[in-house]
Amino acid sequence: MTESLVQLEVAGKQPGRVSRGAERAVRRIGRSVVGIAQQTGGILVLLGKIVRRFFPPDIDYYELKRNLHKMGNRSLPIIALTSVFVGAIMVVQASAYVQQFSATAFVGWGAGYVILRELGPILIALMFSGRVGANNTAELGTMVVTEQIDGLRSLAIDPISYLIVPRFLGMITMLFVLTVFGNLVALCGAALFGQLTLGIEWRVFFHGITELLKPWDVYVGLIKSLVFGLIIALSSCYFGLAVRGGAPGVGRAVNASVVASAVGIFVSDYFMTFLLD
8 A cells, every 4th residue: 555655656746847847858959049149249249240230341461461361371371281181081091992993094083172162162171260260259258357358448549340250351361362272281281181191293193184084173162161251250159259157168168159150151152062053
């Protein structure tokens, strides 16, 4: 009799536990959806403020020049190193099939197609996000925490025109330029490793690129780099300006910026692959 009462009591409690667990799960999902909606709305509002500064143009050109140098020139070594090994990896992956079918004439085409359309723009954008985007978020977040942004407003200096617009233009421009540079380095790296490992002459390698690839294959990767630059610029600037909670908040903002940029890069690449083909 006692065991029956205990079983009934346990059975009566289980639905409550299940309902409370489901309620907590629904609350977590709801908070996540609301948070994503707030962040997306904030990014779109920031984009609207940036576009407003172009009519008429209200840009600090000295800051633009400084950001172009900082974001572009200082990123060249890491982009070059990454791109060389991207090209080398393409040749290494293709080496088994090339030797099996003696398809040396198609190595240049295969490496060029993947590098120019997909692998080059994506990897360069991720490296750019990790180096430039994270640094931009940390700088803006530190300025918010130390009330430098409020100081600019008190001096009648518009933070969007003075800080955000130059960084926005600098990131989009330099990612485009770095993608062109990185693609060239990756192709040269692929040709070099192709000659060292497979004995493919440079002439044969680049003949496959020029004869089998179309100009649109190059344009697709460059268009993607512009979109990736837009995503990185907006994400890093938004999360930098939205910092709350002192120094720990800056760390959280940098993490959120890098994650949002990476997700945006892959999601946008998925849709652009369909739209641009």
